[in-house]
Amino acid sequence: MMGEQELVDSIDALNTEVLRHWVGLGWVLPARAGDRTAFDRSDVARVQLICELHLDLRIEESSMPVVLSLLDQLYSTRRSLRGLVSAIEAQPREVRDRIADLIAGRT
Amino acid sequence: MANPYQILGVTREATQAEIRKAYLRLAKKHHPDLHPGDKDAEARFKDVAAANDIVGDETKRARFDRGEIDASGAERTQRTARESYRHYAEAEPGFKYSQFRGGTGDSPDDLFSSIFGARGARGPVRGSDVGYTLFVEFIEAINGTKKRVVMADGNALDISIPAGLRDGQTLRLRGKGLEGHAEGPPGDALVEVHVRTHPSLHRNGDDIRSILAVTPGEAMAGAKVSVETVSGQVSLTVPKGSNSGRVLRLRGKGAPSTGGKGDHLIELQVVLPAHPDDEFVRAVTDWEAKHPYDPRKQREARA
Numbered sequence: 221m222m223g224e225q226e227l228v229d230s231i232d233a234l235n236t237e238v239l240r241h242w243v244g245l246g247w248v249l250p251a252r253a254g255d256r257t258a259f260d261r262s263d264v265a266r267v268q269l270i271c272e273l274h275l276d277l278r279i280e281e282s283s284m285p286v287v288l289s290l291l292d293q294l295y296s297t298r299r300s301l302r303g304l305v306s307a308i309e310a311q312p313r314e315v316r317d318r319i320a321d322l323i324a325g326r327t
Numbered sequence: 328m329a330n331p332y333q334i335l336g337v338t339r340e341a342t343q344a345e346i347r348k349a350y351l352r353l354a355k356k357h358h359p360d361l362h363p364g365d366k367d368a369e370a371r372f373k374d375v376a377a378a379n380d381i382v383g384d385e386t387k388r389a390r391f392d393r394g395e396i397d398a399s400g401a402e403r404t405q406r407t408a409r410e411s412y413r414h415y416a417e418a419e420p421g422f423k424y425s426q427f428r429g430g431t432g433d434s435p436d437d438l439f440s441s442i443f444g445a446r447g448a449r450g451p452v453r454g455s456d457v458g459y460t461l462f463v464e465f466i467e468a469i470n471g472t473k474k475r476v477v478m479a480d481g482n483a484l485d486i487s488i489p490a491g492l493r494d495g496q497t498l499r500l501r502g503k504g505l506e507g508h509a510e511g512p513p514g515d516a517l518v519e520v521h522v523r524t525h526p527s528l529h530r531n532g533d534d535i536r537s538i539l540a541v542t543p544g545e546a547m548a549g550a551k552v553s554v555e556t557v558s559g560q561v562s563l564t565v566p567k568g569s570n571s572g573r574v575l576r577l578r579g580k581g582a583p584s585t586g587g588k589g590d591h592l593i594e595l596q597v598v599l600p601a602h603p604d605d606e607f608v609r610a611v612t613d614w615e616a617k618h619p620y621d622p623r624k625q626r627e628a629r630a
Contacts, residue, residue: 221460221521249423251459252477258460262415266424269360269412277355291360292424295416298363302417 222259224250227267233275234267242270245281247288331378331391331398339392343385350379363413423457451511457504459518461486465525468492469535469557469582476518486518491533491583494522527555533589534581540598541565556580556591563593571597 228236242248243257248266250259259267270288273279279287308319332339335349353375355361362368381398382388390396416422461476471490475483484503497519504514529536539554549567553560556577563575573595581589600607 221462251461256462258462260458260460262412262422262424265412265415272354272358273360277351277358288424291412292416294363295413296422299417 222264224257224259227259227264230264231268231271233271239267242267245285247284329374329398331382334374334378335382337382343383343388346379346382346388350375350383354379359411360413363417369411452508453511454505454507454514456514457516459484459516461518461520462523463488463492463520464523465528465530466557468494468520468522469530484516488520492520492522493530494520496520528557530582531592533584535589535591537591537593538596539563539565539575539593540596541569543597543599546570546595546597554593557582565595569595571595 222230224236224239228234228239239248243250247270248259248263250257250263252258269291270284273287274281274284308316311319332341335346335353337346337349341349354372357368357372357375359365359369359372378398380387381391381396387396391398416424459476461474463472463474467488469491471492472488474486474488476486477483484500486498486500488498497517500516500518502513503516506513527537535557537555539552541550541552544550545552545565546569547567549569550565551562552565554563554577558580561577561580563577565575569575575593575595577591577593579588580591583589
């Protein structure tokens with residue numbers, strides 16, 4: 221877990237005002253208790269990603285929600301697919317072969 | 328490492344603007360979050376970023392051109408080892424950003440449940456658990472408190488911190504996680520609570536420990552001093568003739584435990600004046616000359 225100041229200090233391109241703006245826009249969702257903000261490791265990684273996409277690559281503020289949402293959907297899809305793959309891997313040989321054939325378009 | 332100009336595909340004579348343009352083009356092309364799982368893209372992105380760190384910065388570029396730093400940029404600001412966002416985003420089903428801004432209707436999980444749901448193989452699905460982290464003060468953790476946390480979805484959650492809670496303990500709030508699918512029950516909120524350290528009080532099992540500084544006079548003649556405990560200031564009697572290292576016990580002033588409450592153990596520390604003047608030094612050395620004693624021997628005898 222990281223406090224706001226600690227996070228700002230760890231990334232050159234970032235300042236408190238910008239970070240709070242992102243939190244205000246809902247791009248980052250840290251845990252809050254009273255006036256304290258706590259960023260877990262996934263929040264920190266997300267802030268780094270936003271720095272790269274928004275500050276570095278200059279993806280505009282109005283485009284950022286679309287980009288973030290697409291990325292999140294992609295990752296969520298990959299996670300689900302991995303679940304599906306391991307479910308298929310747990311099947312007997314002939315079932316797996318049958319599924320492989322169907323995916324490849326062979327009947 | 329290759330030449331940063333080559334990596335960016337520009338000449339040594341390129342203007343800063345041209346380098347910037349080349350960098351943006353390559354960074355967009357190879358950004359690892361746009362190529363999940365592609366190790367090559369990740370490596371190329373790192374090279375491009377490292378090259379830009381040098382020649383994208385006019386001062387460093389000049390130093391590189393003069394040969395003061397090599398292509399690996401011995402002095403360049405460290406790119407902190409970055410754990411990719413994907414690492415987290417793909418990891419857990421309840422990931423809090425997976426419903427970022429509502430997204431658009433169908434999540435892949437919805438798609439699967441529609442496949443399997445159609446066969447009746449899969450009924451209602453329970454919502455995912457959501458993790459939160461909360462900080463409480465040391466005293467609050469010992470005595471218990473109520474905390475309000477604003478959750479990812481903007482709703483506030485009131486959490487009772489039970490008295491005696493330990494650092495790192497996780498509280499489960501039933502039904503406060505993500506909503507279920509197909510009329511499944513909601514998941515739980517898992518709140519990991521971190522206890523901040525206290526400047527003078529420390530926890531040791533169910534006991535609290537602290538150090539109390541006393542003057543030589545207080546230690547030798549005995550005194551009543553006010554000490555901080557988890558339940559406020561308490562008056563403590565320092566017995567006459569107490570030495571440094573003596574531990575006094577305040578019963579029941581510790582953390583709550585199954586069998587009642589722990590104790591607060593206070594270790595005395597005799598502290599000399601910061602700048603003893605001649606008068607003090609003379610008084611003590613004169614006394615010691617008349618009444619010699621060897622504190623090292625006493626220690627050994629005790630041990």
